[in-house]
Amino acid sequence: MRTQCVIIGSGPAGLLLGQLLNRAGVDTIVLERKSLDYVLGRIRAGVLEQGAVALIEGAGAGARMRAHGLTHDGVEIAFAGARHRIDFKSLTGKTVMVYGQTEVTRDLADARAQCCAPSVYEAEVVGILDIATAHPRVRYVKDGTSHEIECDIVAGCDGFHGVSRQSIPDGMLTSYERLYPFGWLGLLVDQPPVAHELVYVNHARGFALCSQRSPTRARYYLQCRLEEHVEAWSDARFWDELRARICPDLARTLKTGPAIEKSIAPLRSFVAEPMRCGRLFLAGDAAHIVPPTGAKGLNLAASDVAYLSQALIDFFRTGRQDALDGYSARALRRVWKAERFSWWMTQLLHRFPDASAFEQKMQEAELSYLFQSRAAQTMLAENYVGLPY
Numbered sequence: 001m002r003t004q005c006v007i008i009g010s011g012p013a014g015l016l017l018g019q020l021l022n023r024a025g026v027d028t029i030v031l032e033r034k035s036l037d038y039v040l041g042r043i044r045a046g047v048l049e050q051g052a053v054a055l056i057e058g059a060g061a062g063a064r065m066r067a068h069g070l071t072h073d074g075v076e077i078a079f080a081g082a083r084h085r086i087d088f089k090s091l092t093g094k095t096v097m098v099y100g101q102t103e104v105t106r107d108l109a110d111a112r113a114q115c116c117a118p119s120v121y122e123a124e125v126v127g128i129l130d131i132a133t134a135h136p137r138v139r140y141v142k143d144g145t146s147h148e149i150e151c152d153i154v155a156g157c158d159g160f161h162g163v164s165r166q167s168i169p170d171g172m173l174t175s176y177e178r179l180y181p182f183g184w185l186g187l188l189v190d191q192p193p194v195a196h197e198l199v200y201v202n203h204a205r206g207f208a209l210c211s212q213r214s215p216t217r218a219r220y221y222l223q224c225r226l227e228e229h230v231e232a233w234s235d236a237r238f239w240d241e242l243r244a245r246i247c248p249d250l251a252r253t254l255k256t257g258p259a260i261e262k263s264i265a266p267l268r269s270f271v272a273e274p275m276r277c278g279r280l281f282l283a284g285d286a287a288h289i290v291p292p293t294g295a296k297g298l299n300l301a302a303s304d305v306a307y308l309s310q311a312l313i314d315f316f317r318t319g320r321q322d323a324l325d326g327y328s329a330r331a332l333r334r335v336w337k338a339e340r341f342s343w344w345m346t347q348l349l350h351r352f353p354d355a356s357a358f359e360q361k362m363q364e365a366e367l368s369y370l371f372q373s374r375a376a377q378t379m380l381a382e383n384y385v386g387l388p389y
């Protein structure tokens with residue numbers, strides 16, 4: 001078997017890249033180790049920057065997003081019992097769209113199926129060979145049988161635990177990492193969201209986030225200990241803890257119900273440089289992870305794909321490699337700024353178990369400055385709505 005570009009992973013990065021290449025006449029095969037149902041069952045990010053929205057539109061997968069996505073002009077930050085609004089629209093002229101990653105993935109997978117571009121599900125990539133040559137090969141196992149595809153380019157869009165980054169020989173990558181001493185316990189519920197906009201809460205009992213997926217579906221998060229087990233969190237315990245952390249007016253109007261999904265995710269900052277080795281290119285979580293506090297994970301996957309798709313289209317049209325050669329440095333410039341913002345939001349809003357009294361005071365001063373300074377609010381807003389591509 002042969003194709004121009006093998007894409008490993010059918011998360012948002014892989015599917016978006018596949019659509020953009022497909023529409024430019026580049027042949028792709030997507031290999032995904034899980035089933036389509038499994039991929040569509042994962043509950044993850046919920047906020048899209050305008051750049052990501054435009055890309056999804058450009059990939060021919062924007063119709064449902066346009067119909068059901070919710071435009072948000074700002075977010076709230078709650079601290080010491082008061083809610084403070086950051087008005088994106090007036091500070092930056094821009095907005096964000098609340099539309100779940102699950103829906104984005106479904107729309108992209110549908111668009112791919114409609115144009116009959118090949119995807120192989122339950123196909124685990126086990127080897128990426130000859131990446132130092134012009135004819136790399138990708139080996140995968142499906143139903144116990146091993147297969148190989150020869151190609152010109154391999155796009156590693158297989159997430160943090162994927163095989164692509166691990167296939168790069170020792171010494172070729174430099175990794176940067178920070179682990180945070182807590183996780184997020186998330187709960188999805190079919191009830192109207194407690195507030196019109198997202199509310200990020202810094203509370204003495206720990207961070208909380210009130211998010212949403214639609215006018216009838218809400219998503220809530222609680223900062224929790226890393227050792228916590230999801231089984232220890234009954235729905236009732238979750239709701240009691242959330243009520244204790246959010247402002248009293250919100251606690252009174254919070255609509256609870258049985259959880260549709262509940263899970264714990266650790267928080268991590270991670271970057272691997274460069275995002276390329278020979279003919280293997282990394283995009284999305286395969287190359288970097290951000291803590292979810294800034295809502296940047298999915299959006300960074302989208303900007304990587306914007307740069308990579310342009311470079312690949314140029315390469316396949318002209319045979320020239322300069323755009324490909326510039327991909328990693330170009331993507332990393334934006335990645336590091338999103339890493340900084342996600343780290344800063346995480347520092348600002350969580351309670352760190354080992355924080356000194358001085359560090360606690362610094363956090364309070366930073367929040368107080370944010371609430372009274374238009375310049376500080378503009379910094380937050382500009383990053384939250386997304387830095388330019």
Ligand code: RFL
Pocket residue numbers: 008009010011012013014031032033034039043044045046047101123124125126157158159160161162163264265283284285286292294295296297298299301
């Ligand atoms: P994905 O979505 O992880 O997709 C990678 C795909 O590659 C497949 N794969 C393989 N396929 C074939 N062969 C192999 N050897 C393979 N190894 C892996 C996997 O099965 C998978 O389908 O990466 P992508 O496309 O780069 O997209 C990135 C986003 O998914 C990610 O940045 C965000 O979801 C991060 N994230 C969140 N971001 C936010 O902005 N807000 C959130 O609330 C939020 N919550 C989350 C998250 C990530 C989570 N993870 C990774 C555990 C919650 C969780 C639980």
Ligand code: PHB
Pocket residue numbers: 044045046047198211212219292293294295296
């Ligand atoms: C979500 O809705 O899942 C969500 C929203 C904003 C974040 C993180 C997660 O910062």
